[in-house]
Amino acid sequence: MxxxxxxxxxxxxxxxxxxxxxxxxxxxxxxxxxxxxxxxxxxxxxxxxxxxxxxxxxxxxxxxxxxxxxxxxxxxxxxxxxxxxxxxxxxxxxxxxxxxxxxxxxxxxxxxxxxxxxxxxxxxxxxxxxxxxxxxxxxxxxxxxxxxxxxxxxxxxxxxMGNLDSAGAAAFTSDVLAAFPARAARRADLEVGSVVIIECTGPVMARQGIRIVEGSDGRPYAESLFSGTAHVDKVDDETGEIIPLPLGKITTIRLSTESLTRRGAGRISTADLRYSVEGDEAAAARVLDVLTITP
Structure with missing residues (x-):
């Protein structure tokens, strides 16, 4: 991320x-x-x-x-x-x-x-x-x-509205995107092989991508993707090598810092949220539905 x-x-x-x-x-x-x-x-x-x-x-x-x-x-x-x-x-x-x-x-x-x-x-x-x-x-x-x-x-x-480019904004944005992989894998009903990328367009700019894989226990897991490029890749933890991944359905969600953090705080519903999608709109909505990290 x-x-x-x-x-x-x-x-x-x-x-x-x-x-x-x-x-x-x-x-x-x-x-x-x-x-x-x-x-x-x-x-x-x-x-x-x-x-x-x-x-x-x-x-x-x-x-x-x-x-x-x-x-x-x-x-x-x-x-x-x-x-x-x-x-x-x-x-x-x-x-x-x-x-x-x-x-x-x-x-x-x-x-x-x-x-x-x-x-x-x-x-x-x-x-x-x-x-x-x-x-x-x-x-x-x-x-x-x-x-x-x-x-x-x-x-x-x-x-x-304001202070969306602050250290507090960066901290909360980072927490929401850090929670995104596990929540999407277990709660968003995504198909194995699906790729979902969230791009926060600013003022805090951030990007996190995942690919859904099936674990040895048969449950879905999320592999974090290398988000430093536009390619759907991952990084080998030991060598640092960029490894191309086979592509499933790719869905990209783009939204502002305000929209991402308000959804992450559970203050606004997905239905009322401003965001754009490339790919599977229904999958994107399910991901956003489970993105809230506050109690």
Missing amino acids: QTHPQPPVELPELVDAFAATGQSILDLGLTCHPEDFDKPTALPGWTVKDVFAHVAGTEHLMNGGQDREVEVLDYEWIRNDAGRFMERAVEVRRGRSGGEIVNEWRDLLPKRIASYRDPTLNPETVIQGPFGPMELTAMLHLRLIDLWCHEQDLRDALHS
């Missing part, structure tokens, strides 16, 4: 990307009018204010804070225990104004950035996250893509 710009991987890059995304969210909040906080988002049941509450509440917890106990009602959009847990921070803040929650985020953001830049930490340092302990770089990656997805939720609701 090729991605340009490259997603952040090293600890300093991840911290910088987290800081930039957090600041973008704050900037959006500071420009909101009171009525903006009541606008619905693509997240079922959540308004703009609720998304800010989720962002602030999660990082408040990461910062060692504790919210008061509150009863979370059986909202129809809560599907599991993790969703109920995430709803607590939103429920606690429902009686506060949007401006108050944005101010909470404004005060909290520099503390979170400073904690991640603590010189005593290293990439393997284990820290406590919302759902348990994780190594710092893995945790920061998850926090980055969560923040960036919610930034896009806010931008969508406020009709202020």
Whole structure:
């Protein structure tokens, strides 16, 4: 898989990307009018204010804070225990104004950035996250893509799209395409020999291709294709040699960074998505249907 710009991987890059995304969210909040906080988002049941509450509440917890106990009602959009847990921070803040929650985020953001830049930490340092302990770089990656997805939720609701060429955008795009092979092989009902290529046309530019093969257990698997050329090839892991593959049905899906990441976040259905297809349109739709990586 090729991605340009490259997603952040090293600890300093991840911290910088987290800081930039957090600041973008704050900037959006500071420009909101009171009525903006009541606008619905693509997240079922959540308004703009609720998304800010989720962002602030999660990082408040990461910062060692504790919210008061509150009863979370059986909202129809809560599907599991993790969703109920995430709803607590939103429920606690429902009686506060949007401006108050944005101010909470404004005060909290520099503390979170400073904690991640603590010189005593290293990439393997284990820290406590919302759902348990994780190594710092893995945790920061998850926090980055969560923040960036919610930034896009806010931008969508406020009709202020942007930041699609950022490190956060590159990280989420890379995650969606990394998940694409296994999801397509097991869930998209593709014929053995089928070749499917996804091209993200920008601002983040990326390309990932797969060929469906039958494993020794009789189940379908996806072989990643060499995506540095327009040819349907793969690379030998040991020699680096480019190996031409026999062709099955070739389907190419092209879509923008915005479309790919909104579908990957599960915020828009395939039926409502803007994309183009060369090849089997039905297969392309099935692949896009299984591309969501968020809970």
